[in-house]
Amino acid sequence: MASISPATPYPDKYHAATRAGRVVERTASDETKLLLYALRSQATSGPCVIQSKWGMENEARAKYETWCNLGKMETFEAMRLYVKLIDEERPEWWKSVPSEADLAREDAEVEARSARSPLKPRGNKSHHRAWLAPPSRLGSILSEYPAGLAALAPGRWATPGHRHGGGTAVSVAVSESPPARYQHGACVAGTKMFIVGGSRGSRFLADAHVLDLKTLEWSALHTPSGADPLPACAGHRLLSHEGEIYLVGGAFVGGGWLEPKRSLSDLRDRESVVVLRADVDANARTIEWKLAPCTGPDAPSARRGMSVTRVGDEFVLFGGEDRGRDRSYKNDAWALHVKTLRWRCVHAGSSRPRDGSGKKNKGGNNAYSADVTTTQSEEVVPRARCEHVACAWGDDQLIVHGGAGASSAGCFDDVFVLDLATSKWAAWRPAGPTPAPRAGHAAVVIRDRYWCVIGGGNDATSVGELRSAALDLRESRWVDLGADADAADESDAATSDDADESDSSSSRCAFPTPAVCGEGMSACVVESASGDAALIAFGGYDGATRRDVQAFRFPDAFPAAPPPSPAKKKEKKEKKAAGTAGTSSAPLERATSLDSGGAKTQSDSSTSASTSASTSSATDALASDNLRLRGENARLRDDARRVLAQHTALANALEQTERDRARAVADRDATAKSLAASRTAAAAATAALDEARGEIAAAAGERDALRARVEALERRVRDLGGEEEEEDKTPKKGWFASLLLGDD
Structure with a gap:
């Protein structure tokens, strides 16, 4: 491969930059990725072909609109701007341009990791996107x-x-700040962070505190007058959902709990996991806890040290230490629908180890064989554990990491993924340096x-x-x-x-x-x-x-x-x-004492120190400018994000206007067709009316002719009737009979 330098001519320099760009895009911002895609498409395929955005996914629409904004930019200009953008994102990129073989190998590794990963691709249906x-x-x-x-x-x-x-x-x-504690509950709701309960040595705490993130001021939350205080607790989890705060699970000591119109036993004696809902006043000064009326055919047993994660509209609970007499560790999974407060069992768990070794994991290597259990159908299930962490992926997957098992199992460094739709577990082995258990x-x-x-x-x-x-x-x-x-x-x-x-x-x-x-x-x-x-x-x-x-x-x-x-x-x-000054002072004194040239040496040293100080000041000034430019760059990125959001909103509004205009045009065309049909029908009706009028006129003429003939016949009959009276004295017949008999 020919070496690349700033003097490399186009299009060779552009082609090398596209290889470097694939590395840059791994850590670049969304706006930079969009612009690199648009410039690369413009340089390769020319101006964007106009097409309908109806039905486009968010990512495809963003790429399409960014490419369209380049208009009729020339190919060379697109190449030049692409290289300039790579220069800004990765200075001196030409010193380490990956080859096509290296990129192909990395793509294969990414595909292999994707094939091994149990995580589902997330699209717009799950309110996620690939890299926007x-x-x-x-x-x-x-x-x-x-x-x-x-x-x-x-x-x-x-x-x-x-x-x-x-x-x-x-x-x-x-x-x-609140008193010292650990194993407490914490969550953020809006611009406030709440801290509830916890442990301090062998004593559990029952207080609640809130941190205002705008002013960074702590306030203690008090129980309203007449309300039951929260019993001391630890090992619970605090979550927020649509502005409301929930406390799930934990170990409770002392104090009774009264629900309106119903008396309950101590929370520490409950067999199922506790779910409390907090009522915080508008000024965040008081907090009142109420027992959530959960339903369902069954519920998870009371426990502490479990993970509770919000996944969509559900709180997903996994593992923990059972609060029963045996204090056993659990590996079952449950989901509580927050709006209906109904429990469902996602996975019943298992406690039978696959290899039966139960080896203690003290090192930093993955010990998946020791951290996995199986059911009778050889399904992979995480070993029972507590004090682990979990997070959501999309709306139907839960990721679990680490935790502690029974005394023989020690701590874990494994990662598992639970599919909430299929209730299936999968072991996940991410690449890279695995953290210590x-x-x-x-x-x-x-x-x-x-x-x-x-x-x-x-x-x-x-x-x-x-x-x-x-x-x-x-x-x-x-x-x-x-x-x-x-x-x-x-x-x-x-x-x-x-x-x-x-x-x-x-x-x-x-x-x-x-x-x-x-x-x-x-x-x-x-x-x-x-x-x-x-x-x-x-x-x-x-x-x-x-x-x-x-x-x-x-x-x-x-x-x-x-x-x-x-x-x-x-x-x-x-x-x-x-x-440097400390190590050079002794040689300088020796040189001054040995010859008369010491003054000159000291003068040179002073000049050097002055130059060094000047260089240090210049360096500090450059560092300050660099920090200022980084801040301005961050603000520009924020402005770009806002502009992109406004652009997307305006594009959506424009698209809605185009759809409305299309509907109006369709309605206008339909109305015009209906009017034309009405006009045609009216013309046909007019022609039919004219024809009917002609027929009426013809019938009137025939009627008048018949009437004239009848009158003529009547006159003739009258004339014939007068002659008969004079010449014939026979009885007179009627004129109509005479007409029928043909008498003259």
Whole structure:
């Protein structure tokens, strides 16, 4: 293959850029992908052929409209703009252009992963799309990003009350956050995050708190006067659905529970899982819990540590620790329809291991044979577990990861997919570096693609030392996030000046582990319509019970790692300059004492230091400009998203107008045809009337002629009758008889 350089002529340079573009599109934004597709189509096939958009899927329509907007652009201009866009997205791309064989091999690997993945393709019928950003099914999509989170620096964890990594920290004092806890419930509803219950040592908590994401102020929620307070609980799950908050499952201690007009026993003595619905006042000051009247032929047993995930209009419950006497672990699955509050059993589960080994999984390798059980029909079923995580895929699939089994099973690192429509499980082995086994971790899905995992623990790693992980649900691959914070700092410190100036982020972590990370912490995601996303973590146990609030704002290019902040770069340069000055001071003193040329040497050293300081200032200025340009670029991307949304809305309105106009034209044509038919019928009726009038006129003429003849006959009869009276004295006959007899 011929080498590629900026001086390579067209169309060779364009063809090389298309190969590089296939790599760029893997991490590019939706707008960039659309534009690359349109320019490539224009350069290959010419202007877009106009066609009806009626019935097009969202993705096909977006591609069609973007291509049409290029109009009659020349082929060479389309090639040039395509290469320019690749230059902007991936500078110096020509240094590593993949060959067709490499791309074919990668495509084959992607197809193989897709063939192995049990996840269903998601189209518009499931309110998802292939690579255009859809509304999330797991978190709240806000019209505007909360002001309290907008100041966060992307790509870095922010610790309350501190500045972290050069970014602006969350302005919440630690003293204002709720008491320390773990195994609590947390969810986001609108612009508020709710925290309920939890455990602190051997004591369960019964309080509730709310964080206003706009002002980042905590408030305690109180029980209204006359209402029954929530019993202390832990190991439950908190979910939101259409603005309402639900508490599902958990372990309860102390306190009775009264429902209007009905007295119930303690929640801890219930045989079926508890489902409570919260009534929060408009000012988010009070919260009243009511027992949800669930129905169904059966219900899941009372348990804690299970996963409860919103999938469409259902809450899907899997696994957990049974609250009965045996405290057994479960692997059954149930679904509660939120609107009808009716339970249905999705899968009854099984407890018989496939291999009977029950090996303890302490390492980081997948142990699917030890983490899978089977039913009598050899169906794959996850081993019974608790303290795992789960997320939804589309409207009919549940994904489960990790958790802890019985004492002989240890912690798991496996991934399973449950098809809610067929009630079938499938083992899933994503490619990439598999995270270490863990339980008690937390996970959220951002941008309907990346399942981000934090915290957890196992019996082979110290608490708080498990690294964060991210699973690309679309590519069926665990993302290689790069070096974590400490390793990244050491790597940055070891790099040379030239490498530091290049601002390469290859050694940085795209999703670092939070400073406070342990078991039983909660994680909530907040996303806006413009594409902003943030993860908010609270509490946990890492040897001590925590009350820390930590937030991570995902960069637009996630999972690409963000560049180091200007403040951090400046700090490294100052440390490096200080180290250089310390090592060069002794030789300088020796040179000054040995000869009279010391003054000149010191002068040269001062000049060098001045030049170094000037270079450092210029570097800082460039870094500041770079940060400013990145911010402007992010704002431009947001503007582009809004413009694209407005363009789509206007296109839909225009299409509706075209349909209305087509219906009006059809109605007009039908009316014209009906009027023409009426005119033809009227003309035929007029002709028939004229013909009838002619016939009437002819009949009138015949009548007049007959009348004249009758009168003539009558006159003749009268004349003949007078002569007869004179000549014949016989009796007189009537004129009519004479006429009939023919008498003269």
